[in-house]
Amino acid sequence: MKRAYILIVAILFMVGCSSVKQLSEKQKEKLARTNLAYLNNFNSRGVVDISVKGFSLKKEFFLKKNSKSLRLDILDSGIMSLLPSPFASLYVEDKILVTNYNKGFFPDLVSEQFPVNQFLDLEKLPQGIIDEIIKNRKFTIAIIQFEFDEKYRLHQIIMNENKTTFEYQNNDLYRINFLSPKAEVKFDFDSFETGDVLIKPVELKNKID
Numbered sequence: 001m002k003r004a005y006i007l008i009v010a011i012l013f014m015v016g017c018s019s020v021k022q023l024s025e026k027q028k029e030k031l032a033r034t035n036l037a038y039l040n041n042f043n044s045r046g047v048v049d050i051s052v053k054g055f056s057l058k059k060e061f062f063l064k065k066n067s068k069s070l071r072l073d074i075l076d077s078g079i080m081s082l083l084p085s086p087f088a089s090l091y092v093e094d095k096i097l098v099t100n101y102n103k104g105f106f107p108d109l110v111s112e113q114f115p116v117n118q119f120l121d122l123e124k125l126p127q128g129i130i131d132e133i134i135k136n137r138k139f140t141i142a143i144i145q146f147e148f149d150e151k152y153r154l155h156q157i158i159m160n161e162n163k164t165t166f167e168y169q170n171n172d173l174y175r176i177n178f179l180s181p182k183a184e185v186k187f188d189f190d191s192f193e194t195g196d197v198l199i200k201p202v203e204l205k206n207k208i209d
Contacts, residue, residue: 028134032152036122039154039173041066043197046189048074052182059087061187066197067121069093091202093117099202 023031048061060075072090086101094117119125119141132139137148147156153171157164167175173192178185 025134028152029130032130032133032148033123035148035151035153036125038194039065040122041197042192042194044189044192046187046191049186049188051184060084063187064197064199065120066199067123068117069120069199069201071199071202089202092120093201097202 042063042065044063046061046063047058049058050056060077062073062075064071070090070092074087074089075084076087077084088098088100091097129139133148133152137150137152139146143159145156145158146154147158149155151171153168154166156166162178162180165177165179166173167177174189176187176189178187
């Protein structure tokens with residue numbers, strides 16, 4: 001009798017767990033859209049660890065994103081974190097722009113090869129893309145593949161040999177890893193706040209040929 005009772009409890013527990021995990025298509029879509037909205041407008045900061053060809057350095061970073069643009073600023077904190085100065089910036093809107101304030105670590109760059117601004121508003125992605133996320137937990141735009149985890153959170157962005165991985169803790173984004181054949185960059189977040197964000201464009205002083 002005792003064994004039968006334990007068996008019944010175990011069966012009920014397993015049925016209960018499976019019913020919690022089983023989501024309807026509408027629930028999956030709602031979860032996917034909620035997680036996309038989480039990454040649509042935010043203001044964050046933390047420490048970035050950059051490794052290039054055996055050379056490594058740590059800097060402070062500020063990363064902002066809204067539905068129209070994204071800006072990353074890396075700062076050189078100086079001695080004992082006093083008098084921080086700009087080290088490098090990346091700006092994404094209708095083009096991708098990178099500027100190196102120190103010159104020499106990497107070149108300034110402007111790339112207009114991909115219309116990224118069409119997909120910066122994660123809350124207005126076409127329904128076809130949302131359907132792909134729900135069905136396959138991934139979608140592809142041009143040569144870029146976006147992959148999602150079992151909770152329909154953005155997990156990886158893959159472009160050729162470059163891979164960006166998003167790591168979460170208690171549903172909060174706490175780390176982004178970028179890995180390429182030539183470099184590895186790890187962003188550890190100290191703060192990540194969602195909400196409306198104003199972003200000032202980055203301007204290059206020198207014209208890029």
